[in-house]
Structure formats: C-alpha cells, structure tokens
Amino acid sequence: MVWNIVDKIVRVIVGGFFRLLKKDYTASVHEGLMQFVKFGIVGVSNTVISYVLYSVTLIALKAGGLLPKFDYLVATVIAFVLSVLWSFYWNNKFVFTMEEGQTRNIWKALVKTYISYSFTGLFLNSILMVLWVQVLGVSEFIAPIINLLVSVPVNFFINKFWAFKAR
Structure with a gap:
C-alpha cells in the first residue's frame, strides 16, 4: 500500500516534469x-543499520575494555560488513529482482556488492x-552530503549493471 502511494507520487511529479519538457514519460x-x-x-x-551496528559494537567493546585503541x-x-550484507539482501530481494528464466550466482553477486560498496564508500x-x-x-x-549526489548514483549503476546483473 505504501509502495503504491510512492509510485503514484513519483508518477505525478516526474510525469509532470516530463510533460513540461514535452518528453514522453514511458513505462520503462x-x-x-x-x-x-x-x-x-x-x-x-x-545507513541507519550501519550507524546502529557501529554504536552498539563500540559501546560493547568499550564496556568490555576490548581493544581500547582500536x-x-x-x-x-x-558495521560495514553487516550493513553491506543487509543491503545485499534487500537489493537482491526488492530492487534488482530477476525476470522469469533469469539466474544469478548469489555468491558472485555478494562479492561484487562488497567490491562496489568498498569502491564508492x-x-x-x-x-x-x-x-x-x-x-x-x-x-x-557539508562535503559528505555532496558525496551522496555522486556516490549513490555510481553505486546504483555498478550494482545494477555489474553486481546484480542477471544472466
């Protein structure tokens, strides 16, 4: 239901923008x-998961007196390892879904995802x-916020056309 609302909002806003530019807003x-x-x-x-994992791990290490300098x-x-695993799971299940008849080597996609996030992150x-x-x-x-304008699209394209590319 929420997703249908987001879909409709995007259709109205972006479709309106395309009409202003006299361009076709196609289904693709x-x-x-x-x-x-x-x-x-x-x-x-x-991002939220990563910060929570970082904070919880840091608090636990400090409470246990483990590795105080590191x-x-x-x-x-x-936080990086687990949050990228989180992203991989949801990107595989929700974002880069496969059409019927397509296959994906899950382990290869996982390794490529870590490489992608390492490169951009x-x-x-x-x-x-x-x-x-x-x-x-x-x-x-302000610089990290500006980085998002570059790194998020780059990461998206790396994941779409390399890490999650279906066969």
Missing part, C-alpha cells in the same frame, strides 16, 4: 526511476572529500 523510464527510488530506500535503511576501527569494520568518497574540502573549500560537514 518509470520502472528505472522506481528501481532507483527503491535503491535509495535500501540505502537509507543501510575499538572504533573494529566497530567500523563490523571508501575510495570514491575519500577522493571526493579531498576535492570538496581541500580544493573547493567546502565545509567538512
């Missing part, structure tokens, strides 16, 4: 856009942070 354009919206929803849930790094790794975001902060003088608090 809508389907691709809705897939991106679903990817975004999974991404938001992934507890935040261990918490980061645990670590490598690309780090390079962009240097660009925004050191080269363009953007605030360190």
Whole structure:
C-alpha cells in the first residue's frame, strides 16, 4: 500500500516534469526511476543499520575494555560488513529482482556488492572529500552530503549493471 502511494507520487511529479519538457514519460523510464527510488530506500535503511551496528559494537567493546585503541576501527569494520550484507539482501530481494528464466550466482553477486560498496564508500568518497574540502573549500560537514549526489548514483549503476546483473 505504501509502495503504491510512492509510485503514484513519483508518477505525478516526474510525469509532470516530463510533460513540461514535452518528453514522453514511458513505462520503462518509470520502472528505472522506481528501481532507483527503491535503491535509495535500501540505502537509507543501510545507513541507519550501519550507524546502529557501529554504536552498539563500540559501546560493547568499550564496556568490555576490548581493544581500547582500536575499538572504533573494529566497530567500523563490523558495521560495514553487516550493513553491506543487509543491503545485499534487500537489493537482491526488492530492487534488482530477476525476470522469469533469469539466474544469478548469489555468491558472485555478494562479492561484487562488497567490491562496489568498498569502491564508492571508501575510495570514491575519500577522493571526493579531498576535492570538496581541500580544493573547493567546502565545509567538512557539508562535503559528505555532496558525496551522496555522486556516490549513490555510481553505486546504483555498478550494482545494477555489474553486481546484480542477471544472466
């Protein structure tokens, strides 16, 4: 039911925008856009899950006095590994679904998903942070938000056309 409401809202807003531009808002354009919206929803849930996992792990490590100099790094790794697994599950089930007759090697897709998230989450975001902060003088608090405008679409396309590509 909620998904039907989101679908209708996107149809009205984006369809209206396409009409203003005198362009056709085709079913395939809508389907691709809705897939991106679903990817975004999974991404938001992934961000929340990652932060919760990080916080809980960090609190547990601090309470146990384990790895006091590296507890935040261990918490980061645990949060990354588990939150990407969360994203993989929901992207596979909800976003990049397969048509009848298509197949996907689940383990290969999982490895590709970790590579994709590592590339966009670590490598690309780090390079962009240097660009925004050191080269363009953007605030360190605003730069990660700008990164989302680049890294989310890049991650979507990597996942769509590589990690979750059906055979």
